[in-house]
Amino acid sequence: MNFSDHQIGIYAQGMFTDTRPEITTNLATLEEQAAATLTPEALGYIVASAGSGSTARANRDAFDAWRIAPRMLRSAAERDHATTILGTALPAPLMIAPVGIQTLAHPDGELATVRAAAALGVPYIHSTQASHSFEQVAEAGGDAPRWYQLYWPTDESVLLSFLGRAQDTGFTTLVLTLDTTLLGWRPADLDRGYLPFLANLGIENYLSDPAFRAGLEQPVDANPIAAAMHWAQMFPNPGLNWSQLAFLRQHWDGPIVLKGICTVGDARSALEHGVDGIVVSNHGGRQIDGARASLDALPEIVDAVGDRLTVLFDSGVRTGADMAKALALGADAVLLGRPFLYGLALAGQAGVEHVLRCILAEFDLVTSLSGHTGASELGRESVIRA
Ligand SMILES: Cc1cc2nc3c(=O)[nH]c(=O)nc-3n(C[C@H](O)[C@H](O)[C@H](O)COP(=O)(O)O)c2cc1C
Numbered sequence: 001m002n003f004s005d006h007q008i009g010i011y012a013q014g015m016f017t018d019t020r021p022e023i024t025t026n027l028a029t030l031e032e033q034a035a036a037t038l039t040p041e042a043l044g045y046i047v048a049s050a051g052s053g054s055t056a057r058a059n060r061d062a063f064d065a066w067r068i069a070p071r072m073l074r075s076a077a078e079r080d081h082a083t084t085i086l087g088t089a090l091p092a093p094l095m096i097a098p099v100g101i102q103t104l105a106h107p108d109g110e111l112a113t114v115r116a117a118a119a120l121g122v123p124y125i126h127s128t129q130a131s132h133s134f135e136q137v138a139e140a141g142g143d144a145p146r147w148y149q150l151y152w153p154t155d156e157s158v159l160l161s162f163l164g165r166a167q168d169t170g171f172t173t174l175v176l177t178l179d180t181t182l183l184g185w186r187p188a189d190l191d192r193g194y195l196p197f198l199a200n201l202g203i204e205n206y207l208s209d210p211a212f213r214a215g216l217e218q219p220v221d222a223n224p225i226a227a228a229m230h231w232a233q234m235f236p237n238p239g240l241n242w243s244q245l246a247f248l249r250q251h252w253d254g255p256i257v258l259k260g261i262c263t264v265g266d267a268r269s270a271l272e273h274g275v276d277g278i279v280v281s282n283h284g285g286r287q288i289d290g291a292r293a294s295l296d297a298l299p300e301i302v303d304a305v306g307d308r309l310t311v312l313f314d315s316g317v318r319t320g321a322d323m324a325k326a327l328a329l330g331a332d333a334v335l336l337g338r339p340f341l342y343g344l345a346l347a348g349q350a351g352v353e354h355v356l357r358c359i360l361a362e363f364d365l366v367t368s369l370s371g372h373t374g375a376s377e378l379g380r381e382s383v384i385r386a
Pocket residue numbers: 045046047097098099100101127128129149177259281282283284285314315316317336337338339
């Protein structure tokens with residue numbers, strides 16, 4: 001795939017038509033454009049962060065504190081960014097972060113996102129909170145690489161049912177999210193008394209689950225509120241602890257990744273507990289207001305475990321240059337969060353594709369212009385503290 005062709009295509013569109021592209025190519029300001037299409041509730045849920053927003057801001061500040069140190073005259077005509085992460089082939093070290101309830105952004109929700117993933121070969125990670133089921137996404141997704149993100153419910157029959165359905169429908173790697181055993185303090189939602197999974201949005205991934213349904217006194221359709229409350233009772237799991245990972249190993253036949261690691265100590269524990277990878281992440285600042293920036297945690301975690309664990313990264317990635325910085329600081333691949341959701345909000349599948357193509361094209365240009373022939377050449381010498 002030649003990512004920079006996307007740039008030429010955009011210029012050519014300007015040459016042959018007098019219409020403006022409907023979605024901006026400025027990934028840094030995409031949020032403003034998407035905001036205009038979302039309801040206040042959806043906007044608050046998607047964009048706002050925990051508490052005062054200090055961690056979300058810190059995520060961005062951390063990117064600004066690193067600058068790319070470009071090198072010249074290095075023969076970067078032929079470039080190859082392809083890589084393989086835990087057995088999954090990627091055209092470049094980019095994946096789509098797990099995001100719940102995507103129908104909040106667009107009626108096609110996860111179906112649009114997985115189709116965009118298939119069109120570009122960029123992996124899609126299916127949230128436990130998805131508004132479409134494993135089965136619907138597997139059918140829509142064709143040959144898109146697909147992983148599954150688990151929120152560990154306290155009801156063991158539902159947990160086992162999720163793991164079984166995910167494996168039966170071809171999700172290859174399990175991502176266990178650690179940082180959301182309780183929902184963080186989110187004033188934008190609290191002020192409106194708004195929580196999507198209590199807002200009767202039909203979160204099909206669990207509403208369709210046979211084990212979940214077996215625990216209901218009335219069918220979902222007869223009493224949707226009771227169904228939502230049933231989920232609200234099994235979702236919080238603050239008792240989750242390291243010793244339970246052995247149980248996942250027994251019931252998941254494939255790689256396991258822990259998402260939400262922010263310290264060297266936890267990265268070492270992940271290694272000791274025999275998982276295959278981690279995602280250095282603070283959940284986009286949505287959980288602990290005041291937590292450190294995800295990018296600030298990355299280099300020391302890579303130094304401690306990077307040679308023995310796959311280290312993925314998210315929280316704050318907005319542009320191709322951000323992607324290059326995180327890879328330079330040692331991430332094996334980055335997860336794109338809110339930006340793809342903005343593309344989804346603006347134009348469904350086409351919008352997600354647009355955002356993925358833009359970030360990949362910009363990444364290709366930034367790395368090439370700074371003297372690299374591929375993502376694998378990015379290293380600490382590629383960046384410098386501002
Ligand atoms: C609206 C929304 C919903 C999310 N839902 C999930 C989820 O279901 N599971 C999960 O592990 N992370 C979820 N996340 C967190 C993302 O996977 C990712 O960690 C985060 O978006 C990265 O931060 P960024 O968007 O600022 O780059 C969600 C994020 C957003 C914005």
